[in-house]
Amino acid sequence: MKNNKKQKYNNFNKTLYYYGENMITLDLELKDIPGELIRALTPISNMGVNIFSVIHLREKKTDGRVPVRVVISDAGNRLNEVINKLEEMDIIITKVNETTRKTDIDIVVVGHVVDTDVRDTIDRLNKYGLVVDLDLSMPDPFKESSARMKVIIETDKLDDLCKELDKISEEKNLLFIKSF
Amino acid sequence: MKVILVGFGVIGKGVVKVIDKKKNHLKSKYGLDLKIVAICDRSGAAIDENGLDLKTALKVKEETGKISNYPEKGKNMSIVDVIKTVDADAIVEATPTNIETGEPAKTHMIEAFKNGKHVITANKGPLALYFNELTSYAEKYNKIFRYEASVGGAMPIINLAKETLAGNEITEIKGILNGTTNYILTKMEKEKLDFDTVLKEAQELGIAETNPHQDISGLDTAAKIVILANSIMNKNVSIKDVKLEGxxxxxxxxxxxxxxxxYTIKLIGEVSENKLEVGPKLIPIDDPMNVKGSLNVAMLNTDLAKEVVVVGRGAGDIETSSAILSDIISVYLRTKNE
Structure with a gap:
């Protein structure tokens, strides 16, 4: 019993050290479809980078996307290579360690969403981020409609997106209700 | 402690009811012998340097609508003259708020400071428009200026931030600071009714005012966020600086x-380093800011304590008077040894 405890304690210490010195966490956002996780992990493994653990952050799941935290060994100067490779494959990396790279924002739009050229609205938002979901409700063609969208955006582009939203809002008389 | 009550409407009457109810409690718990030596309304004033009888004052106001009808002690005196001539430690300013000019409350407050009286108020108009001017008068005449009731009614926020959270740097404040709009949005969400229908119902129930413009346009929230920005975050901003959407x-x-x-949608007032805005926002369903009905809520983001969230009743005569009473007690405790 005593020995068991000691053993556990040692392992615990080792883990702390291990994590503190060598760990990099990547927060990914994957589509909730079969094969997505393996698609994301294979290139990391192929580069010879050790994967310590994969944690599903299911409690944060939103709109068919699953956040997954992947803990890998310190890839040194290969970290950028890993990031580039994943992003080339359209895998969304939201966080590297504590640094937020990309964030999800949700927007509800009220106004004549369709009549004011919804394609143009999306294109203009796509200059700063990526509109990934769009849902539209038009109860009456003559009344104002509502839409909701999710935009994935690099955190440093948020201010620019806000300015663009203000501009579109003024031009098209749309009300953007934001989650941030 | 002697107090002049300026304004005898819903809030003023609430203050009198609360003081009357708590009289013995104030004496036994704090040693505070609280006397209202004058009550003013549009008609004039009732003055008694030994303290007015509060039940009589309420009865006179209820029955005749005019405090100047108070037996023997009623006078046709202007409010400013009362502030100037009646001996008192503090005034409680509770006249109707004016969000465009801040008057006549602003004049009442300045006259009080000039005449050596502390000021306790629930009046957000002058605070939102002339915060720095008013605080500079308080400093110049070395008087205490307390205004907890001006934001969030009974919900503690200003004194919480300035006293309980002292030492923290407050980097962001956001919240639902208007109960009427929260009631309307909650009802629309729950019953899938349109805005006009719910507004009408709220007016019938007395939750929304006959002229609801200040609430639904976000102007009321804007005034409150400006008070918080200036008093807690040391900004120098005015209502005109707020980006506003109702x-x-x-x-x-x-x-x-x-x-x-x-998410749900709430009307949120928000101030941070580069932000001063009021508008509808998406709030996660499980967020502590998702409070229902006519409740108010505020979240303070601080460097040491991180997020602190308070919820409370943002309106109501007794609720608002609770905040006024706590300010009166605080003034008493700070000055009793002077």
């Missing part, structure tokens, strides 16, 4: 859309 365009469909993404 809730009149919110539809039940928009609320359903928000729900589908895991």
């Amino acid at each position: 809730i009149t365009r919110i539809t039940p469909e928009a609320l359903t859309m928000a729900n589908k993404s895991g």
Whole structure:
């Protein structure tokens, strides 16, 4: 019993050290479809980078996307290579360690969403981020409609997106209700 | 401690009721012998340097609508003259708020400071428009200026931030600071009714005012966020600096859309380093800011304590008077040894 405890304690210490010195966490956002996780992990493994653990952050799941935290060994100067490779494959990396790279924002739009050229609205938002979901409700063609969208955006582009939203809002008389 | 009550409407009457109810409690717990030596309204004033009888004052006001009808002690005196001539430690300013000019409350407060009286108020108009001017008068005449009741009614926020959270740097404040709009949005969401229908119902129930413009346009929230920005975050801003959007365009469909993404819609006032705005925002369903009905809520983001959230009743005569009473006690405790 005593020995068991000691053993556990040692392992615990080792883990702390291990994590503190060598760990990099990547927060990914994957589509909730079969094969997505393996698609994301294979290139990391192929580069010879050790994967310590994969944690599903299911409690944060939103709109068919699953956040997954992947803990890998310190890839040194290969970290950028890993990031580039994943992003080339359209895998969304939201966080590297504590640094937020990309964030999800949700927007509800009220106004004549369709009549004011919804394609143009999306294109203009796509200059700063990526509109990934769009849902539209038009109860009456003559009344104002509502839409909701999710935009994935690099955190440093948020201010620019806000300015663009203000501009579109003024031009098209749309009300953007934001989650941030 | 002697106090002059300026304004004898809903809030003024609430203050009198609360003081009357708590008289013995104040004496036994704090050693505070609180006397209202004058009550003023549009008609004039009732003055008694030994303290007015509060039940009589309420009865006179209720029956005749005029405090100047107070037996023997009623006078046709202007409010400013009362502030100047009646001996008192403090005034409680509770006249109707004016968000465009801040008057006549601003004049009452300045006259009080000039005449050596502390000021306790629930009046957000002058605070939102002339905060720095008013605090500089308080400093110049070395008097205490307390205004907890001006934001969030009974919900503690200003004194919480300045006293309980002292030492923290407060980097962001956001919250629902208007109960009427929260009531309307909550009802629209729950019953899938449109804005106009719910507004009418709220007016019938007395939750929304006959002229609801200040609430639904976000102006009332803007005044409050400006007070918080200036008093807690040391900014120098005015209502005109607030980016403003009301809730009149919110539809039940928009609320359903928000729900589908895991959010609700609330009218949020927000101040941070580069932000001073009021507008409808998406708030996660499970967020502590998602409070229902006519409740108010505020979140303070601080460097040491991190997020602190307070919830409370943002309106009501007794609730607002609770905040005024706590300010009166605080003035008493700070000055009793002087």
